[in-house]
Structures are given as structure tokens and as C-alpha cells.
Amino acid sequence: MRTMDFIDEQGFRANVGIILTDGGGHVLLAGRRGGGWQFPQGGIRPEESTESAMFRELREEVGLEPCDVELVGVTQGWLRYRLPERYIRRERRPLCIGQKQRWFLLQLVSTPERLRFDMTEQPEFDRYRWVDYWRPVKEVVYFKRQVYVRALGELGKLAFPEGPPPPPAWWPRRWQRALTDHES
Numbered sequence: 001m002r003t004m005d006f007i008d009e010q011g012f013r014a015n016v017g018i019i020l021t022d023g024g025g026h027v028l029l030a031g032r033r034g035g036g037w038q039f040p041q042g043g044i045r046p047e048e049s050t051e052s053a054m055f056r057e058l059r060e061e062v063g064l065e066p067c068d069v070e071l072v073g074v075t076q077g078w079l080r081y082r083l084p085e086r087y088i089r090r091e092r093r094p095l096c097i098g099q100k101q102r103w104f105l106l107q108l109v110s111t112p113e114r115l116r117f118d119m120t121e122q123p124e125f126d127r128y129r130w131v132d133y134w135r136p137v138k139e140v141v142y143f144k145r146q147v148y149v150r151a152l153g154e155l156g157k158l159a160f161p162e163g164p165p166p167p168p169a170w171w172p173r174r175w176q177r178a179l180t181d182h183e184s
Helices: 050-062 135-139 142-159 173-183
Strands: 012-021 026-032 041-043 069-074 079-082 098-108 125-132
Touching (some): 012 050, 012 142, 026 050, 026 135, 041 050, 050 098, 050 125, 079 142, 125 135, 135 142
Parallel strands (some): 012 098
Antiparallel strands (some): 012 026, 012 041, 026 125, 069 098, 079 098
16 A cells, blocks of 8 residues: 655645756756656655655656765755646645655766666656756746746756856746745
């Protein structure tokens, strides 16, 4: 029997997000089966630490083991987003209105051939690609974009000791504000 993921008293599901870098300025963007693109992520079970949940999700979603990656950093606190009303399942208890996430920055130290999507009976992803650092913000579903900006912004100084690449030309002003707000 699967243990229920933890939903706090405010209705936010505890979750981990994984930013996997190739060490050359690119990050792994995973393709959802029959859908869009996102970083690997998943729920934290009540008995798990955030780090153990991250390594479980890393294995389940992209087939990597702790020996395949180096843990570079983690966000200092929880980053939250609310679900749009149409995605809230009001009939479920406890009610989940969004997610609170701790984001981990990992560097791949093994070969990309180690990536696999058949580690569970119902894999979440079926493809991947390496993309420029800020690209996932544009590709993820709209209601997760601000969290991606904040996670990439906070962890960017660890991924790029000389400073993360500047936001691309398509970057809206509101994302720049979210990035600047995080830095202050």
C-alpha cells in the first residue's frame, strides 16, 4: 500500500523538485507521458526527509541512483504555488490547494545513458532533453512558472559560481521582479 503524501494544515502538499545539471550550463527537462515538460518532482511521505524523498523521486522518475549525481545545493526554504481552481479536487480529504517544495540542484556525474523511465509501473516521463538554464521557465505549465524562477534564481549561484546566465530576451518583466525579490 502506498503511503499518503503529506499535506500540511494550510492545504499545501509537501514536495521536492529536482534540477539536474550536466555541468555545462544545461538542465534536464523531462517530458510527461502525453503532455508537457517539467523538472522531476514528487511528494514527500510523512516518514521521509526531504533528501530521502528527492533520491526516491530521482530513481522512480528518471532512474538515477545517488552515485549518479552530486548534490550541489537545496533551497533554503519552501517555495509555494497554488493550483488553479479547476485543478483543486474539493471532494478529496485532506484538501490540497497547492504545493510547497524544497528544490534540489544536482549535477550528473555518470553518463546520460543511465537515465531511464521504466522504474515504476506507471512512469511519469517518457523522454528528456538538455536545455539552456532558463528554458524550463517557459516550458512548464503556467502556474508553476514563478516557482521555477525562484528555484533557478536561488540555486543559480551554485550552478554558476561566476553568476547564472542573464535571463533571455523572451523573459517577462514580472519574472525579473520575482528573481530580484528573491535576491533581496
